[in-house]
Amino acid sequence: MPRISAPTVAEHRAAQQRALLDAARAILAETGRPPTFAALAERAGLARPSVYQYFRSAEDLLRAMVEDIFPRWSATVAQAMDEAPDDAARVLAYIRANLELVAEGEHALATALASIGPASAVAEGSRVMHDELLQPLADTLRVLGVRDVTRTSELVNAVVNSGSRMIESGAPLEQVWASVEELVTPFVESLVLRSVGRVDEPLGA
Structure with missing residues (x-):
């Protein structure tokens, strides 16, 4: 041995x-x-x-890489959200963590793996990661009183995807984040105000 x-x-x-x-x-x-x-x-x-x-084989290695890379992305984003001080900050943390991972090269790594990995394993890994990524965001939006959680989650993800493309095209992370934060912050602040108003209404009735 x-x-x-x-x-x-x-x-x-x-x-x-x-x-x-x-x-x-x-x-x-x-x-x-x-x-x-x-x-x-x-x-x-x-x-x-x-x-x-x-x-056992090159395909076995690629499958193991898929199973390793995709869940680690989801776990990193979930941890960033868990460390946020409130629900509004959780939404911003979701976006920021995704963009940081892109800036670190993780997205390019996942894309490269998707282009060479076993199709079934990559497709399943992508689906699982997408679901795992959106779940904590969807839960937060639900707490904040969003009416159409599924659609709003996808729209937030569209902001992430646009920011990701900018970063991968060479834009500095902090410049992209400044624009994203300016765009998204009024949205989450309005959700908080609406949520507080909804909670406080019965007390003032």
Whole structure:
């Protein structure tokens, strides 16, 4: 048995798989192409046969990358929203976190993966990520009293998509964010005012 660098074999395997996935992400980001097992082993500092202990084939590796990359995006956005001080700030945090990920290259990475990954896995990963991304936004908009939550969520997402394209075309994140914040802030502030008015109405009746 190979020497392990963790308290248990299971933890060792998890750490090795994490190292391989991180190496695969780095190679994909640099080249836009799926990593070969030889390149992957070299980047992760492992012997090439070791890679086959974690991924049976190139398609198996790509599937694992899909399952790794898409949920991490959703989790990052959800955490940013959870750290926001109030519901209005949650909406802005949703947009800001998405744009930051785009600026960091995550969107380009996901797009590259979508172009080379197994079609069924990518399609399912994209659908799951879209649903997971919109759910906390939809919940927040619902709390703020939005009448058509589904449509409004998609419209907010359209702002994210437009900002993302600007960033990917070379616009600085902070410049794009300044414009987005100026556009969206009056909207969320009006939702808060309307929500407060709706709550306070019975008290003044």
